[in-house]
Amino acid sequence: xxxxxxxxxxxxxxxxxxxxxxxxxxxxxxxxxxxxxxxxxxxxxxxxxxxxxxxxxxxxxxxxxxxxxxxxxxxxxxxxxxxxxxxxxxxxxxxxxxxxxxxxxxxxxxxxxxxxxxxxxxxxxxxxxxxxxxxxxxxxxxxxxxxxxxxxxxxxxxxxxxxxxxxxxxxxxxxxxxxxxxxxxxxxxxxxxxxxxxxxxxxxxxxxxxxxxxxxxxxxxxxxxxxxxxxxxxxxxxxxxxxxxxxxxxxxxxxxxxxxxxxxxxxxxxxxxxxxxxxxxxxxxxxxxxxxxxxxxxxxxxxxxxxxxxxxxxxxxxxxxxxxxxxxxxxxxxxxxxxxxxxx
Amino acid sequence: xxxxxxxxxxxxxxxxxxxxxxxxxxxxxxxxxxxxxxxxxxxxxxxxxxxxxxxxxxxxxxxxxxxxxxxxxxxxxxxxxxxxxxxxxxxxxxxxxxxxxxxxxxxxxxxxxxxxxxxxxxxxxxxxxxxxxxxxxxxxxxxxxxxxxxxxxxxxxxxxxxxxxxxxxxxxxxxxxxxxxxxxxxxxxxxxxxxxxxxxxxxxxxxxxxxxxxxxxxxxxxxxxxxxxxxxxxxxxxxxxxxxxxxxxxxxxxxxxxxxxxxxxxxxxxxxxxxxxxxxxxxxxxxxxxxxxxxxxxxxxxxxxxxxxxxxxxxxxxxxxxxxxxxxxxxxxxxxxxxxxxxxxxxxxxxxxxxxxxxxxxxxxxxxxxxxxxxxxxxxxxxxxxxxxxxxxxxxxxxxxxxxxxxxxxxxxxxxxxxxxxxxxxxxxxxxxxxxxxxxxxxxxxxxxxxxxxxxxxxxxxxxxxxxxxxxxxxxxxxxxxxxxxxxxxxxxxxxxxxxxxxxxxxxxxxxxxxxxxxxxxxxxxxxxxxxxxxxxxxxxxxxxxxxxxx
Numbered sequence: 003x004x005x006x007x008x009x010x011x012x013x014x015x016x017x018x019x020x021x022x023x024x025x026x027x028x029x030x031x032x033x034x035x036x037x038x039x040x041x042x043x044x045x046x047x048x049x050x051x052x053x054x055x056x057x058x059x060x061x062x063x064x065x066x067x068x069x070x071x072x073x074x075x076x077x078x079x080x081x082x083x084x085x086x087x088x089x090x091x092x093x094x095x096x097x098x099x100x101x102x103x104x105x106x107x108x109x110x111x112x113x114x115x116x117x118x119x120x121x122x123x124x125x126x127x128x129x130x131x132x133x134x135x136x137x138x139x140x141x142x143x144x145x146x147x148x149x150x151x152x153x154x155x156x157x158x159x160x161x162x163x164x165x166x167x168x169x170x171x172x173x174x175x176x177x178x179x180x181x182x183x184x185x186x187x188x189x190x191x192x193x194x195x196x197x198x199x200x201x202x203x204x205x206x207x208x209x210x211x212x213x214x215x216x217x218x219x220x221x222x223x224x225x226x227x228x229x230x231x232x233x234x235x236x237x238x239x240x241x242x243x244x245x246x247x248x249x250x251x252x253x254x255x256x257x258x259x260x261x262x263x264x265x266x267x268x269x270x271x272x273x274x275x276x277x278x279x280x281x282x283x284x285x286x287x288x289x290x291x292x293x294x295x296x297x298x299x300x301x302x303x304x305x306x307x308x309x310x311x312x313x314x315x316x317x318x319x320x321x322x323x324x325x326x327x328x329x330x331x332x333x334x335x336x337x338x339x340x341x342x343x344x345x346x
Numbered sequence: 347x348x349x350x351x352x353x354x355x356x357x358x359x360x361x362x363x364x365x366x367x368x369x370x371x372x373x374x375x376x377x378x379x380x381x382x383x384x385x386x387x388x389x390x391x392x393x394x395x396x397x398x399x400x401x402x403x404x405x406x407x408x409x410x411x412x413x414x415x416x417x418x419x420x421x422x423x424x425x426x427x428x429x430x431x432x433x434x435x436x437x438x439x440x441x442x443x444x445x446x447x448x449x450x451x452x453x454x455x456x457x458x459x460x461x462x463x464x465x466x467x468x469x470x471x472x473x474x475x476x477x478x479x480x481x482x483x484x485x486x487x488x489x490x491x492x493x494x495x496x497x498x499x500x501x502x503x504x505x506x507x508x509x510x511x512x513x514x515x516x517x518x519x520x521x522x523x524x525x526x527x528x529x530x531x532x533x534x535x536x537x538x539x540x541x542x543x544x545x546x547x548x549x550x551x552x553x554x555x556x557x558x559x560x561x562x563x564x565x566x567x568x569x570x571x572x573x574x575x576x577x578x579x580x581x582x583x584x585x586x587x588x589x590x591x592x593x594x595x596x597x598x599x600x601x602x603x604x605x606x607x608x609x610x611x612x613x614x615x616x617x618x619x620x621x622x623x624x625x626x627x628x629x630x631x632x633x634x635x636x637x638x639x640x641x642x643x644x645x646x647x648x649x650x651x652x653x654x655x656x657x658x659x660x661x662x663x664x665x666x667x668x669x670x671x672x673x674x675x676x677x678x679x680x681x682x683x684x685x686x687x688x689x690x691x692x693x694x695x696x697x698x699x700x701x702x703x704x705x706x707x708x709x710x711x712x713x714x715x716x717x718x719x720x721x722x723x724x725x726x727x728x729x730x731x732x733x734x735x736x737x738x739x740x741x742x743x744x745x746x747x748x749x750x751x752x753x754x755x756x757x758x759x760x761x762x763x764x765x766x767x768x769x770x771x772x773x774x775x776x777x778x779x780x781x782x783x784x785x786x787x788x789x790x791x792x793x794x795x796x797x798x799x800x801x802x803x804x805x806x807x808x809x810x811x812x813x814x815x816x817x818x819x820x821x822x823x824x825x826x827x828x829x830x831x832x833x834x835x836x837x838x839x840x841x842x843x844x845x846x847x848x849x850x851x852x853x854x855x856x857x858x859x860x861x862x863x864x865x866x867x868x869x870x871x872x873x874x875x876x877x878x879x880x881x882x883x884x885x886x887x888x889x890x891x892x893x894x895x896x897x
Binding site: 054056057235239246251252320 | 426428429430440480481483484487488490492495499557561564
C-alpha cells in the first residue's frame with residue numbers, strides 16, 4: 003500500500019467508499035419504494051391449499067441439548083420452590099395428564115387452590131403467547147409468573163438461585179459462560195420447554211400423506227371440524243395457540259352459570275381494556291384427550307362436554323350426538339408421542 | 347579543547363554524543379505512536395460483519411412490514427391458511443427490533459442516539475400494529491365463520507319456517523335479512539347496514555324455531571358489526587407507518603454510516619502518516635547514530651594520532667633540548683680536565699658558568715615538564731604564598747632584557763611595587779617568564795614588547811603584546827597543547843611547553859587566559875588571575891618568599 007503513488011491509492015480508496023455508499027443507498031432506495039415482499043423461504047404464505055390450515059409438528063425442532071438437560075433437571079427439582087416441596091411436575095405431570103394435572107384447579111399440599119385449570123406444557127414452544135390469558139409474550143415471563151404464584155412455587159427465580167447453587171453451580175458453569183444465575187435458569191427451563199413437543203400424532207401422519215393413519219370416522223370428524231368452523235380458531239401447527247378469542251362469541255357462557263372470578267376477565271385482567279374482557283389465548287388442541295378437565299376454569303369434565311360448549315357458545319351450533327362423537331373421535335387423533343425423559 | 351595527558355598511551359573512551367537520541371528509544375517511541383494511533387484507527391473502523399448484519403436487519407424489517415400487510419390482506423380476503431405466518435412475522439419483527447438495539451459501535455454517539463430514537467419510533471408503531479393485528483385475527487376469525495355459516499343457517503331457518511303455518515311474515519323477514527347481510531358481506535355500505543339494523547330490530551325470535559332464529563340473528567349481528575370492525579382494523583393497520591418507520595431507521599443508519607466511513611478513512615490516512623513518520627524517525631535516528639559513531643571514531647583516532655605525535659615530539663624535543671646542554675657540560679668538563687691547569691682564572695670561570703647555565707636550563711625544562719605532568723595527573727600543585735607581582739614582573743623582565751636578542755625592546759608598566767597578593771609565586775613566575783620570553787623570541791628585529799601588569803578588583807591582570815610573527819588561526823586552537831608549536835615558527839628554537847605551562851598555571855589559580863593574534867602583525871596575551879590582597883611588605887621579603895630561584 004505504501005508503494006502506490008498517492009493519487010492511485012486515493013483513487014482506489016475513493017472507489018471502494020463510493021461502492022460502499024452506493025450499495026447502502028441502493029439498500030435504502032429499496033426500502034423507500036414499495037417492494038415486492040421477499041417470499042422465498044416462506045412457502046406457507048404463497049400456497050393456499052386447505053392443508054396448511056393445520057400443519058404437523060415439525061420433526062426437526064433444533065434444541066440445544068446441554069441447556070435443555072439442565073432445564074429438565076430443574077423442571078423435576080423441588081429445590082425451585084420456596085419450601086422445597088413442589089416441582090414443576092407437581093402440576094405439569096408429563097406422564098399421566100398430558101403435561102397438566104387432571105384437576106379442575108391445582109391444589110398443592112399446604113398451598114391455596116390455584117385460580118385456573120393447569121394448562122399443559124406440551125408444545126408450548128409452538129404457542130404465540132403464554133398463560134390462559136395469553137398475556138405473556140415471552141416464555142421467561144410465564145416462568146416468572148408460575149414461580150411467583152403463591153399456589154405454585156411461591157418464590158422467584160432470583161431467590162431460587164442460591165438454593166440451586168450446591169447441585170447446579172458447576173453444571174451451569176460448564177454450559178453458560180456466566181454460570182448459574184436467574185437469567186440462565188430461565189433460559190435452561192425455556193430450552194427444555196421448547197423441547198417438549200409431541201410429534202407424530204396420527205393426525206400428523208395423516209397430514210404427511212398417510213391417509214390410512216386415520217379411520218374413516220376420524221376423517222369425517224376432521225371434515226366436520228372444518229365445516230362447522232372449529233378451524234376458524236383452532237388452526238396452525240398447534241391447532242390453536244396462535245390467536246386470541248373471546249369466550250362467549252355467540253352468547254355468554256361464564257356469567258350464565260356462576261359467579262365470575264378474576265380469572266374470567268381473561269386478558270382484561272392485565273390490560274384493563276373493556277375489549278379484552280373474557281378474551282383468552284385459544285388453547286392448542288394437541289393431546290387434548292389427556293388434559294381433562296377443560297377450559298380455564300375446568301368447567302367441562304369431558305371432551306364431549308367441551309365440544310358441545312364450544313359449538314354452542316363460540317359457533318352458534320347445536321350438535322347432534324353423532325357429530326359430537328365424530329368430533330371427539332377426531333380430537334383423539336391429536337395425541338402425539340410424549341417426549342421421553344432424557345436424564346434420570 | 348580539553349587538555350590531554352601527554353604521557354598517557356591509553357585512548358580515551360569515546361564519549362556518547364548527547365545530541366543523538368538512541369535509536370532504541372526512537373524505535374520504542376515509534377512503536378508506541380503507531381500502536382496507539384493504530385488502536386485508535388482500529389476502534390473507528392467500520393466493521394464489515396457488524397455492518398452487514400445490522401443493515402440486513404434493517405432491510406428485513408422493511409420487507410417484513412410489507413409482508414405483514416400482505417398476510418393480513420390474504421386473511422381478510424378469506425383465503426385459507428393458518429395465522430402461523432402472521433404470528434411468525436410479528437415475532438420476527440419484534441426480534442429484529444430487539445436486536446437492532448445493538449447499534450454497531452462504529453456509529454458515533456450522536457448517530458447512536460438518532461438511530462435509537464428512530465428505532466423507538468418504529469417500535470411504537472410495531473406495538474400499535476401488534477394490538478391491531480391481534481384484534482384483527484380474533485374479529486376476522488369470527489366474521490369469516492359467521493359469513494360461512496349465516497347463509498346456510500338463515501336459508502335452513504327460512505325453509506323450515508315456510509313449512510310452519512302462519513310464518514309467512516317471518517319467512518319474508520329472514521329472507522330479507524339474508525339478502526341484506528349478503529350485501530354487507532360484499533360491500534358494507536351504510537345503506538345495507540341500515541337495512542340489516544332494521545331487520546334485526548323487527549325480527550322477533552319466537553315461534554317454534556325461536557332458538558334457531560335467535561342464532562341466525564346473532565350471526566347476522568356478528569357479520570354486520572364484524573364486517574365494519576374488521577374493515578376499520580384493516581384500514582387502521584394499513585395506515586400504520588410501519589414500513590416508513592423502518593425506512594426512516596434505515597436512512598438514519600445509512601447517514602451515520604457515511605459519517606463513520608469518512609471518519610474511518612481519515613483515521614486510516616492519519617495512521618498511515620504516523621507509520622511513515624515513525625519509519626522516517628527510526629531511519630533518521632539510525633543514520634544520525636551511525637554518523638555520530640563515525641565522527642566519534644574519527645575523533646578518537648585523531649586523538650590517538652595526536653597523542654602518538656606528541657610523544658614523538660616529546661622524545662625528539664627532550665633528546666634535543668637535553669642533548670645540547672649535556673654536550674656543553676661534557677665538552678666544558680673535558681676541556682677543563684685537559685687544559686684546566688694551563689688556563690687562567692678567566693677561562694675556568696667561562697667554562698664553569700657554561701656548565702652552570704646548561705644545568706640550570708635543564709632544571710627549568712624538567713621543572714616545566716614535571717609541572718605539566720603532575721597537573722595532568724590530577725595533582726593540584728598549587729602552593730599559595732604572598733607575592734609582590736610588580737616586583738616579580740620587574741625581576742622577570744630584567745632577566746629577559748639581558749637575554750633578549752639585539753634590537754628588541756621590552757617595555758614594562760606596573761603599579762606600585764610592594765603590594766602583595768596571595769598567589770603561587772612559582773606559577774606566576776612561569777606565566778610571566780614564558781609569555782615575555784615568547785614575545786621576545788618571536789618579535790621581529792627592533793620590535794617592541796609591551797608588558798603591562800595591573801591590579802583591579804580582586805584580580806591581577808597581565809597583558810603581554812608583541813608585534814612579531816603572530817600565530818596562524820589554525821594553530822590558535824592548539825596553542826596551549828603540550829609540544830604543539832605553531833607552523834610558522836621557522837628556525838626559532840622552542841620546546842612547545844611554554845604556553846602549556848602558562849595555561850596550567852593560570853588554570854590552577856582559577857584564572858583566564860585570552861589570546862588575540864593575527865599572522866605577521868603580532869600577538870597579545872591577556873591573563874586575569876583572581877587574587878586576594880595580602881598587605882604591603884618590603885621587596886627583600888618578597889624575594890625571600892619566592893619558591894623558585896632565578897630565571
